[in-house]
Amino acid sequence: MATDDLLTTPIFARHEALGARIVPFAGYALPVQYPDGILAEHRHTRQAASLFDVSHMGQATLAGPDHETTARALEACVPADILGLAPGRQRYTQLLNEQGGIIDDLMVSRSADPSSEGRLYLVVNAARKEVDFRHLALNLPAAVRLVPHPGRALLALQGPLAVEVIARFAPALREQPFMGLASARIGDIEVSATRSGYTGEDGFELSVVADRAAALWDLLLNEPEVKPAGLGARDSLRLEAGLCLYGHDINEETSPVEAGLAWSIQKRRREEGGFPGHRRILSELQNGTLRKRVGILPQGRTPAREGTAIHDSKGELVGEVTSGGFGPTVNGPIAMGYVVSDCARVGTPLGLDVRGKTIAGTVVPLPFVAHSYRR
Structure with a gap:
């Protein structure tokens, strides 16, 4: 594929060499x-450990004079409790517009290093990073500045054996909690490690x-447990995990x-x-x-893809599929979508319009x- 008009990550040559x-x-x-293939990569992630290059994601730091100033500046843009974010911890939240719509979803981390006091580390979606950074820059007070990090890459090691692999190089990371942030050395390479990911697995x-x-x-x-995995497996893994993809399940x-995502809005902000x-x-x-966003299990083997119309038992249009495909672990088609709240109860029968035919589905x-996160 011609890549002249596309950006590449620092790992691009490795991807080409691996075919x-x-x-x-x-x-x-x-x-x-x-x-x-995608199926093998998906299954390997569930059984062992896969390595994903996610360096296209946007990384940045918010820097202010102290944690309270920086946290309150970000809280003016997101609904999460950032002021209460403890050192060495990470939190999921969303950038919101004035109508309460989601500009993007993102991860926010606070270092435990005292020298980083007043700094928050952000990871945003690749397709939205320019929008996000512009929005933040326009809405931050003078005391807080946004510092993008185009000179950093991001790798995701995901799967039940990821911790065994990482602990060979950095034993302290074995005890790192889910959504924890720590500095570590992998070989002689300095990294900032969060115990998180986008697959539903530990990693x-x-x-x-x-x-x-x-x-x-x-x-x-x-390492013998680790194989590379690409965007295809990343998408099927996150769909099985019920995780939103920006531009599809949220916008x-x-x-x-x-x-x-109400769970991501803490008590103080409510x-x-x-x-x-x-x-x-x-x-x-x-x-x-x-x-409401719901999970949908279509009957049979035919997937209901994004854009599929959803009907109730009377044939009335009640929603639309926003993500859909084959779930290798489920061994069948799965989907997520929005339906009117009256049809969101688990067990509600639905009809899915797929290529001119109605396929039965269930909420x-x-x-x-x-999820297999370390708790």
């Missing part, structure tokens, strides 16, 4: 799969300076409540408000929403595959 199929994604040339995301990223990739991929019209769209969101928390709990 990856390269596709355009968010302005980057990225591997969608390697020769073993680590490793931020590293770009010129050491390929060396880190080689070091981890040399600038979607509120965190109707998206099933009581105090003060974030964009708080009137809508607090009302939805109290009174419910007109529609089921999310996730489709239980």
